[in-house]
Amino acid sequence: MRLDCGISLQQEVGWDRQTLRMARYLADSRDESFLVYSESVLLEQISSWGRKFPTLQPVHEVGYNSLGRVLEGLSGHGVRLDVSAKHQIGTLDNLALLNQDADVVFSAPHKIGSHIKFAREKGIQNVVFNSREEIKKIVKNSPSARVWIQFDCSQTANLVEIKELIQISMESGLNLVGIYLEISTLEEELNQLLQWILVSRSILDWSRAQGAEIKLVHLGELAGTSFSHGFVSDLNSALNKVFPAYLGIRLSATASKFLVSPTITLAARIVKLDDTKTELKNYFINEGVFGAFSGNLCIEGCVSTPYPLGGGKGRKGNRSQVYDTKIFGPSGDELDIILEDILLPELEKDDWLLFSGMGCLNNLEFINHSNVSGTRNFIYNKMEEVDECFDPAKPCSWEFNSCQSIEINLDNFEILNFA
Template identity: 25%
Template structure:
């Protein structure tokens, strides 16, 4: 396959119509791959499709043209992804000194960053001041005192609590003030001489309810009026994250965009002068990521009759096929610890799932930890030791949350892109 290479990037370019399975199979058998380095030919690896990121960004611009993107760096701090998004004109949601430094070092300007952590380590806040990062969130009086002491010229955004009950990951127990706390907090900010410029919320990640954005936007409207009555120039609304990013989401992005557009038109029309931003993360990157792993061992256990009554229906196999992969919950699949449906079943790399008979199966990761369970009591085709499998939706909160526990190294990343975005790559990653 054709490649685009610079000192900072090596991308395999594929033709329109080429499948990810075809590309992954080429990577598995291509012995000439030397960057990034895999120690052994059966080691796992990530594939990031940069074209998918570009496609998602175009979709956002089409459906939410008046909502500025501040990409949530925590979801995928891959430097190639960050540089691509900088080239696409995006801004960034950073939660720490390290994230701020990385984004700045990769070429973003300080005015394209929101320090979107309500509770900031003082040295991190001091770093933000030194680098000119002013926009940041808060939700307590104590944080206001800290900002007054360390970064009094900050532009503050009050984070409120507005959880979606359908979201897999809810944040209200940790972040955000309640409605009745808004006026007292704004009054304290006024007394301290601080500059509050807007309101933010986060409905939660993996939301399946687009209407929650309508409700949250409507809830914030009178809060802006409170701020204005106290003399603040309330000019920014931050919609947070929670936008669907997987290949087959429960609710599609166009449904979210439609609800948000209608709510903004009603409560924050263009004539209001309020700047609208959001902090998507997995929306831009989750479906761009793939993980290729190897079956390093297998065994077949006979299921105890009492256990079988609970796990396998009458007429099914009295056995369970158990597989061990060279990746697990510590090396990128940690989402399974919080949500059993966070990832779909892996597919055999050399042929689709539908082409083989399914067996009751459990998949373990490679570590010695008994909690390293990728999939329990699922239906898979019989796999062979040494066979490769492909995971989808691996571009968000995967590698960023991984570690090398038990000595199993983190999988390296290869970048791929359709030939159609070569001009985008040349502009963002110019050859020297």
């Protein structure tokens, strides 16, 4: 099945024929933008990570994407979920993903004492620290916590200060179990990560000599949505050399962009055209930099040229000729520019565009979801459409995945509610 532009759906956005039919049905019947989450793509990304980095447990930062089905899929397939704020803990608790043995790390560098207590009450035992003040708050609010010492990798390593903090934590009776690197690594920055890996090994050896049983090392974030063979080979070689198997170290790294970005596709409608008759085409869509694009535009190269889905009325036409194009949000403001210097065929008002790789999403507007019958894909609609699935006997809470699921049967174009 192909898009209006001839691109293979299965290859580019993980859709099948039924999902495309549903998307075009929604384009015919609604005005608001919507998301499509492809669970099968998520499972393939998890498998791909395991093949590339067999010694690295993947970690997802809940703040990157907190859609309920995404979190459930990740947790159910061995991905650790780390949190950095109280409301993220509430999200996991609401999804029943927390218990007394929850493999979750509270990774915020600076935390309010009551939030540490809240995390403990919800079953989160892993907490990071990077200062004397954080140690005091942990001792007061979660004295039985499993603590990780966090390295600020934006500064030169101060081994004297690190060792002092470790001694203070041990003297305070805390259970020191891990090292947590606060670093985000792109391919060209691998050498910096390798230096901090060596620092981690040095601190690991010293800590064990002091009686600390450190068995966990978190390597920060591997920030790519893809990784070259050279990067994968060099990192794996370094890890095998610095942390040989006999040390018994469990390694992890944040993989949110790699795992989640390819799973989300945004469908947005063109609401206005620039009437200027020039070779530059300006299109205004119903999502802007303060909506679904807010987090994704902060990631260089994350938002790529969209694929035309086709008009809301299924308009066909010659799409072989392309034009220089700029895409704006609905305001049309010069700060509300989503993409520029891209090539697209000539489009019309009410045509729809698909933006793939939109995984950085923590937007409460997209709240209720519908399963595409016979697939592992899910549609997320805007908050104002929640009434379609609202049952007064089962009120929705603030959490994403709490509305009852609906299934759209495209053979009859009718909505079937499931309790």
